[in-house]
Amino acid sequence: MKCQSSLMKNSIKQILEDRFNREIVLERPRSKEFGHFATPVAFSMAKELRKSPMVIAEDLAKELDGVPQFAKVEPVKGYINLHLSEEFLNSHADEALLSEDNFGRGDKNERVLLEFVSANPTGPLHIGHARGAIYGDTLLRLGRHLGYKIDAEYYINDAGRQIDLLGLSLYYAGSVHIVGRYMAEPEEYYRGDYIIDLAKEAHSELSDDIFSEKDREDNISKLSSWGKEMMMEEIKSNLFKVGIEFDLFVSEKSLYTKWNDSLKELKKLGGIFEQDDKLWLKSTEHGDEKDRVVVRENGVPTYLAGDIIYHHNKFERDYDKYINIWGADHHGYIKRVESAIEFLGYSSQRLEVLLTQMVSLLKNGQPYKMSKRAGNFILMRDVVEEVGSDAIRFTFASKRPDISLEFDLSDLTKEDSSNPIYYINYAHARIHSLLSKSSFSQSEIMQSRIADIDLEQKELLFNALRLPEVIEEAFNHRETQKLTEYLHSLASSYHSFYNNTPVVGVENEKSLLKLSLVVANSIKTALKIMGIEAKNRM
RNA sequence: GCGUCUGUAGUUCAACUGGAUAGAACGACGGACUUCGGAUCCGUAGGUUAGGGGUUCGAUUCCUCUCAGGCGUGCCA
Known part of the structure; x- marks a missing residue:
């Protein structure tokens, strides 16, 4: 028997549609006595034929007599239950064994850009990042297996306040813990052991007087860019330990030179207006609740501007489809980014934003609060070391991304x-x-x-x-x-x-x-x- | 308030995107080879699918209202 497709369901559906000349819904019955596949088609035909589903199912079943794919065709209470023949199953079995781990390999040829993780390089990945990372990587592998040409991309937020804050945090930690000089506590900064470790490293790697008060601003800025590089290496290695590798890294900072181009394009389709000395994106035109500032009165572009340039850049690269995996706390950004894409002259339909809901952790039954600023968060690296890549991958892949997840750390460390x-x-x-x-x-x-x-x-x-x-x-x-x-x-x-x-x-x-x-x-x-x-x- | 995601067994989650008697795991209880790996298997108990209304042959799934929770609602990133 020739088998046209590795998808049994499709070939069976095709047979039925050819025979009955209509759209067929094929389902997998709950109970195995009902066969391998079943169709409720008789129910939908009942009205137009003005006969009972039972009678129709019996007639249709008779028409399938002698079809070699079926061992048995059974009408039951209006359903038509299909039992596959050994011959049919054997032909698929042979195909499976010949294809080895290419079984189910598809030939979709769409080019897809999949962006995920994209965590700020201001700290190592924590357990929350792990969810998006593993979800994204699993989708990537699924898609590639089906033949999609997918590039995995990481967007590096290496511009702006977060990075400045990283430099300041290192400077502060170094001043206090390494050179032992008093320094007023900054209003806002990153805490955590990794900052202190990193400050130590800076001291030996960069220069002895990197924490000195002389050239303070210069030192902070050096620490910023050095720290960012170090954190990116750390993040890459965290990901690598669970088998995740990216094809492309795109730097926000390097894209900023293109802001004027993006702005010009936006203006062309009327996406920008000026008010109170600021530039606004007219995002309400595409369903957003309110218009959004893209350039402040001091001339500094907002975070949204970065996203606009980035998506402009993405669409210029001309993929068939774009998939972003974002944390659910970013859902408010979907509308404005989509709106910008439309104003840039592209169809936002080609962008699909998938949200992963929060991961909240318990530790011995008690809520465990994570905050990067306070420095108490559970590192992805530590969990991976403790339970292994396989277990963490399986755990996250087995949950739908749109439910907020709560689990106890002690459960994850069980090895039974x-x-x-x-x-x-x-x-x-x-x-x-x-x-x-x-x-x-x-x-x-x-x-x-x-x-x-x-x-x-x-x-x-x-x-x-x-x-x-x-x-x-x-x-x-x-x-x-x-x-x-x-x-x-x-x-x-x-x-x-x-x-x-x-x-x-x-x-x-x-x-x-x-x-x-x-x-x-x-x-x-x-x-x-x-x-x-x-x-x-x- | 508005936007958004969610609500299913004691707990953590499924349910082929509208199909038949809502399924697994963990936990609990009771069993199974002198034989291919007992890290396994078999069985029992556990449900008003948050609640009301609607759509239809048929709803956990779609619409609507109510209730409860998470997240968002910076010109932070």
Whole structure:
């Protein structure tokens, strides 16, 4: 049998649509007795045909007699339940095993610019940043698997007050803690151990008198730019430890030279007006609550100006689609950025802003407040060191981004069976161990045909083969938890199978091993997309 | 107040974006191979899907109102 697509669902849908000549809704039934797929199409036809759904379903089912993809077609209470044939499943199994970890690889060719993390280089990443980072990276991997040409970009906020504040904080910490000179406490500055550590480093790396009062402003500015570089290195290394790498880094500071160009473009379409000696973006024209200042009366552009230049720059690079992952506290910016994009002459439809909600932490059941200014925050680096990249990746990927997350640190540091990553790896390791016990070679197994399997085993096979659909669904809906849910349920089905079915030495050994191989391949592939390597042994 | 996200089992979360009897994990309780890895499996208990109204063959999902919570509501970044 020729199989046109690795998506079983699509090929089945196509068959039905060709037969019935209408749009078909295909769903996965809740219970496995209802088959692998089902369609409620008879319900929607009931009105126009003025017959009961039951009768219609029976008629339609008869029309599907003899279609080789189906082992059984059953009308039940108006639904048409479809049971796939072994032949159909075998052809997909072969494809899966031949593609290895390219199973479900797509050929979408859209160019996408995915911007995420973009944390200010004024401190190391904390646990809150980790969520956006892991969510973004998982989407990136999903999209790339489907063939999208995606560039991962980090926007560096290396201009403005935050950076000045970093320099001042280092200067203050150095003055007080290193040279031991009194200095009035600044009104606002970054605290935390990392500032003191960094100040020490500055003292030895830059110069001995970097904290001296002579040339104070000059010293602070040196500390700013040096500190920023150091923090960017720190951030990159934090990310690298969980397998995240960016293709592009764009500096806000370097873009500022383009402000006049952007301003000119905005004016061209009437996006700018002057009032009270300030320049305003007429963002209300595109649905914002109020117009926004882009240049203050002292001539200094606002933060929004930076975002405008940046998005201007993005759109000049001409991707098909732009995805931004922002913390939910920035949601107010969506309208104004979209508005600027429209005034620049582009369609804001090409921009999609995804928000990740806050992560709030408990420590032994008590709320744990994080504040970068106060310096009490939980570093991503520390958590990764404690629980490992795999666990933190799985945890964040398994939650929808739009719920605000609350978890206890002590839960995350647990390393017991409640950790799904163990559960899933264990299934994979078991399969690997079965293969080494068997006297059949891998190629013998792959050349065999899966046959004489019972309903439960068929369901397991079907689940393993669903991976391409899951990947597409997860990416299309930007919901990474689909993948983790899938992995868990696949591992669970396999453990169940393993516990009640001997494999090595039974008559149907090759068949069952091939089934296991398909499962292992899907687990391995899905984990790889999550930035996790499947274990053969634990 | 306005904008926005959320509200599902004791807890943390799912539910194929409108489909059949709302599912997992943790926790609790009770069980299972002298045999391929017991980090596993099987079972039990636990629900007015925050609440009311609406749309339709059908609603956790869509609309609307109410209630509760997070975030935002700088010419900070």
